[in-house]
Amino acid sequence: MRTFRLVIACPDRVGIVAKVSHFLASHNGWIHEASHHSDAQSGWFFMRHEIRADSLPFGLEAFREAFAPIADAFSMVWHISDSAVQKRVVLMASRESHCLADLLHRWHSDELDCDIACVISNHDDLRGMVEWHGIPYYHVPVDANDKQPAFAEVSRLVAQHQADVVVLARYMQILPPQLCQAYAQKVINIHHSFLPSFVGAKPYHQAALRGVKLIGATCHYVTEELDAGPIIEQDVVRINHSDTTEDMVRLGRDVEKMVLARGLRYHLEDRVLVHGNKTVVFA
Amino acid sequence: MRTFRLVIACPDRVGIVAKVSHFLASHNGWIHEASHHSDAQSGWFFMRHEIRADSLPFGLEAFREAFAPIADAFSMVWHISDSAVQKRVVLMASRESHCLADLLHRWHSDELDCDIACVISNHDDLRGMVEWHGIPYYHVPVDANDKQPAFAEVSRLVAQHQADVVVLARYMQILPPQLCQAYAQKVINIHHSFLPSFVGAKPYHQAALRGVKLIGATCHYVTEELDAGPIIEQDVVRINHSDTTEDMVRLGRDVEKMVLARGLRYHLEDRVLVHGNKTVVFA
Amino acid sequence: MRTFRLVIACPDRVGIVAKVSHFLASHNGWIHEASHHSDAQSGWFFMRHEIRADSLPFGLEAFREAFAPIADAFSMVWHISDSAVQKRVVLMASRESHCLADLLHRWHSDELDCDIACVISNHDDLRGMVEWHGIPYYHVPVDANDKQPAFAEVSRLVAQHQADVVVLARYMQILPPQLCQAYAQKVINIHHSFLPSFVGAKPYHQAALRGVKLIGATCHYVTEELDAGPIIEQDVVRINHSDTTEDMVRLGRDVEKMVLARGLRYHLEDRVLVHGNKTVVFA
Amino acid sequence: MRTFRLVIACPDRVGIVAKVSHFLASHNGWIHEASHHSDAQSGWFFMRHEIRADSLPFGLEAFREAFAPIADAFSMVWHISDSAVQKRVVLMASRESHCLADLLHRWHSDELDCDIACVISNHDDLRGMVEWHGIPYYHVPVDANDKQPAFAEVSRLVAQHQADVVVLARYMQILPPQLCQAYAQKVINIHHSFLPSFVGAKPYHQAALRGVKLIGATCHYVTEELDAGPIIEQDVVRINHSDTTEDMVRLGRDVEKMVLARGLRYHLEDRVLVHGNKTVVFA
Incomplete structure (x- = not known):
């Protein structure tokens, strides 16, 4: 199954998961796998989603563009990759x-x-x-x-x-x-x-x-x-x-x-x- | 740290995480730990959140009442418990x-x-x-x-x-x-x-x-x-x-x-x- | 290091190790590794020796011949192999x-x-x-x-x-x-x-x-x-x-x-x- | 089962096991457990026997006396203990x-x-x-x-x-x-x-x-x-x-x-x- 892997690190606060998952759901994104980690010591939040590529209406470039405002708002260090593109x-x-x-x-x-x-x-x-x-x-x-x-x-x-x-x-x-x-x-x-x-x-x-x-x-x-x-x-x-x-x-x-x-x-x-x-x- | 543990199982579909996390965020709920599992074979979705109790404006009863409509909409089998109440x-x-x-x-x-x-x-x-x-x-x-x-x-x-x-x-x-x-x-x-x-x-x-x-x-x-x-x-x-x-x-x-x-x-x-x-x- | 591997199983009784090790020592055999197991349930004794081949004055055939009387006396199921001969x-x-x-x-x-x-x-x-x-x-x-x-x-x-x-x-x-x-x-x-x-x-x-x-x-x-x-x-x-x-x-x-x-x-x-x-x- | 534990370390050479096991067998000692280790790097040999106490005709003191000449001959660092005597x-x-x-x-x-x-x-x-x-x-x-x-x-x-x-x-x-x-x-x-x-x-x-x-x-x-x-x-x-x-x-x-x-x-x-x-x- 082809997936997009959205990997995020940012300072922890209320609403990150809500914002990201709302963004995904609003584009009909089917979450295949989701992982979260809240690091109390550093105050950072880490997150990885695998989203079924065929559930989304767009590709990586459009995703990046659409997601950028959220990423900015939460000061995210992030990237998204396509499981179909081999490293x-x-x-x-x-x-x-x-x-x-x-x-x-x-x-x-x-x-x-x-x-x-x-x-x-x-x-x-x-x-x-x-x-x-x-x-x-x-x-x-x-x-x-x-x-x-x-x-x-x-x-x-x-x-x-x-x-x-x-x-x-x-x-x-x-x-x-x-x-x-x-x-x-x-x-x-x-x-x-x-x-x-x-x-x-x-x-x-x-x-x-x-x-x-x-x-x-x-x-x-x-x-x-x-x-x-x-x-x-x-x-x-x-x-x-x-x-x-x-x-x-x-x-x-x-x-x-x-x-x-x-x-x-x-x-x-x-x-x-x-x-x-x-x-x-x-x- | 006192937390509420929200545990959910329901048929898998788009939007579950978005709905639940939006509900939590709208009440200022601070997610301390979140776990998800999407079981392809059974088509069910499983989810557990630990939310800091002091970040929420209400207790278990009010939570249950407020959350019930979402639970119904997604046919959830669910429960919430208070880490401060020992089994x-x-x-x-x-x-x-x-x-x-x-x-x-x-x-x-x-x-x-x-x-x-x-x-x-x-x-x-x-x-x-x-x-x-x-x-x-x-x-x-x-x-x-x-x-x-x-x-x-x-x-x-x-x-x-x-x-x-x-x-x-x-x-x-x-x-x-x-x-x-x-x-x-x-x-x-x-x-x-x-x-x-x-x-x-x-x-x-x-x-x-x-x-x-x-x-x-x-x-x-x-x-x-x-x-x-x-x-x-x-x-x-x-x-x-x-x-x-x-x-x-x-x-x-x-x-x-x-x-x-x-x-x-x-x-x-x-x-x-x-x-x-x-x-x-x-x- | 080339070794001979002497592997023995026999009914357990007093004197097996003494007899075998005396045999080896009498031929100047240098024991590189020795393992024993006495199985109380079955009453059997198991033993494996690795002897440096160059410490012995003879090869496998002569060893077998010289050792046979001991093996018979103790009703041993046994074999000896040469580490230099690949299986x-x-x-x-x-x-x-x-x-x-x-x-x-x-x-x-x-x-x-x-x-x-x-x-x-x-x-x-x-x-x-x-x-x-x-x-x-x-x-x-x-x-x-x-x-x-x-x-x-x-x-x-x-x-x-x-x-x-x-x-x-x-x-x-x-x-x-x-x-x-x-x-x-x-x-x-x-x-x-x-x-x-x-x-x-x-x-x-x-x-x-x-x-x-x-x-x-x-x-x-x-x-x-x-x-x-x-x-x-x-x-x-x-x-x-x-x-x-x-x-x-x-x-x-x-x-x-x-x-x-x-x-x-x-x-x-x-x-x-x-x-x-x-x-x-x-x- | 009461056992005597004979623990030995000495410079490695041919005949140690033969000597020790012959000593044990000559007194009808039933070996319950035997372990050996030959350390190539240090050139030392290590050995531990558990012998059924009731198979031997003597106690610890007499054992020590009888075994001392062998221990001396091989420059052994050794001790024997009785499993019935708790540390x-x-x-x-x-x-x-x-x-x-x-x-x-x-x-x-x-x-x-x-x-x-x-x-x-x-x-x-x-x-x-x-x-x-x-x-x-x-x-x-x-x-x-x-x-x-x-x-x-x-x-x-x-x-x-x-x-x-x-x-x-x-x-x-x-x-x-x-x-x-x-x-x-x-x-x-x-x-x-x-x-x-x-x-x-x-x-x-x-x-x-x-x-x-x-x-x-x-x-x-x-x-x-x-x-x-x-x-x-x-x-x-x-x-x-x-x-x-x-x-x-x-x-x-x-x-x-x-x-x-x-x-x-x-x-x-x-x-x-x-x-x-x-x-x-x-x-």
Whole structure:
């Protein structure tokens, strides 16, 4: 079913829902799904509606125009999207294939509703797998002593492919600040720990040293501060003393790919609203 | 914060949310929490609002009167409740104390917002624990050859204490049909299996025989058919070959009490809507 | 590290561990991993050792010969395997690709230590994916009115490929009794429900009708009775009222593939001991 | 069933299991449960046996004497305990009752096999609940400006009651170093976060600020460094944007008490072996 997704954040006050739902009803809009969140601490209100596209008399542009006065009156930060228009995704990976293979399979089997524009990797290892799916593969090696040229090329490719979202599917390189800024809230990373524990390199080794009994993964938006952006989704898996660091790496892979797939799905369906350094996820 | 909880189920169509939210906004009602569910299969719409009581110019009675025309127009099954009016709960138990002790502690420490009217048990074992909490305890033995007198007494006590909810906290007796009918959707049971597996007696023994790798518990409304009423909440815990039936009983106790406490909480907060043999739980 | 896996089941009595460990120590065998289970109900004892192959002065054949007298004395059901000898796996699938793709990727990325001999399917849909991995694909259509020829061909292929294990990765066909018998404890199925709930066809639809709050998957050995064989592994995922049957199918896929991958891994590593209709899994 | 629990840690080498199991078998010892762990990183071996007491011809003292030469030969750190001799537990609490009430109920209903010697609290709030259980309650107020006298009194009480274990059931005070040292690996704390995240005060507030999607609890041995001792057990619970800090506190309580109860149970059954800053838990 084709829907329009109307996503709104604004200062909380009486009458927001009434105004929005009256607007929708007055245009005969059939609400397929509605979610609300009133955040007492920040005093903000968050709202997401899925409206059946065929119940409305107009398209996105006309909707935007008609809705703008309400949005202004309530100082809304808002957007509306069409479920029939797939977001363009650029995937970035390194050598480890589990997250990439997982996303590709979900896409290939029509579970993940998006347009995968290309895959960019600092290694050439995963080319075959990607190209079998009919997706362009760009090998952009990163010179440890001078990363700038590589990231210039990455930026160029991301722009050329008109990415709506960039997914770091275990890319293992830290994006430069200007890329983080240019694609704020559009770069999704999977970190292989339960953040804020074990920021940075080799989180499973850190976890092994600390002797934790659960390991986890965190899907978050990338910001300039490493592994500190707004968290979209997390999960954990139980380990015990008999699990070596290698076992953790293996067990962790399953959590990583599940958490990334869920987080990306939420993003693609416009279910994630960022406010400050936190997210509202209308899952 | 004192809220009014407006809970609505009705055939789905355009304009329900608009009408209800306009009604609320026109009376300056501040929506603290709102949940919606549109069930495509049944064609029904479900809705729950928590409105700050102090934002409205009237109380429950006046609200009911003012809202009635809307409810009629949309053929709503609905009710509104006041968070400041505690539901009266009658707890029923047998010999096993874990669910009862758990609920009593949650109530005693102000986590569970209700008025525990009394405890009824077919054994006298738990009297001390209950009376320490200042709650009346009724010992109503059940004669296996003639259960009628006991259930007549149970019915009398439940009526006398004006129960809004009856909780079978491992009561281990099957309520007679007339009691189930008289308190439809008001009797909550905890069954010590992941229903629909292992209906009836000794579910952990059934689970041990089948060799399952997870055991569970199910909180549901009681209907005339044993262990078949609408499910409110379920959960499971992992076991393995080294767990004996006794271990399962021990591990299961923790799941039972957690699931029952969650299910009861949802009910007390008017978060559970029953439709047919299924529930909508606005958790 | 190459290990020998010594797996033993026998009636329980004093001295088994002493005898076995003395045997190992007398040959300088370095125990890498040891697991024991004493089942009080059946009076049986179960045991699994992984011994570093390079610590022993002999290979499997000589080990078997030297150990036989102990095995006889304790009436052991036992076997020993070499971690360096990969089990031959025949995968069977239908149209749904998630379990197959998951297993192929784990194998391709060296996570699953086995030799995938071939894939047999009653449809031709997944040929490309399989052949990209360099694995033979056999399309054996099943005529609903006369299944015998298809299963004769399946039996022939399984025998020809000298399968140690047959994995039904959502094969969706019921194997005939003679195949179940011929490969007893060697055919692993993934059923898309938390057995014993929802045996047979369309378990997610059954789950939706019953209104459960968790859905699951079960990995088990295939026996002649449908969905009733010894359970190796199970898991569940939470759902709620807003999840349609289609959502359940999607959410269930992730549980299915994880549960099947774990179950198969246990089997490949000789961690599963079947006794009656139950399993001991030294995970 | 009465058992002797033989717990051993020693440098790994060939023949340990053989020697120990031969010793047991030579005295007709019936092994009820056996667990082994070989830690490749440290080169240490860990082992726990439960032996049926009535299968052995001697008691603990004679066992110790007979076993000492083996222990010496393998440089074992070891102890043996009698399941019939309950450990003496001193519980410490503050104002929050959930962990204390949970442990008291498990003890009262014979689930937790120990002797609760007394409860020490810096507040008097929980006296009634404790005394109803027939357990002495000591109110030892802590002067924020001079904590020394309080901790001297605590030390005196712990010594007087001959505590084998001290459990900080949300005690909310930091024990002085000398107490930590005097009762090394005998003081168990429950911290209300998934360590190492959110060390110190108000972890739920820290979690709310960071916007995590799961909150947790950690049961660990107390060392001089705050919240940094060897972890025994951890678990988490899912939260989302709609959960306020108060909701987290409520949801967290259930995780805290479950994790503490599990951790304490492992300790009481001699299932926890500490090596460096990590634990081996033969659960």
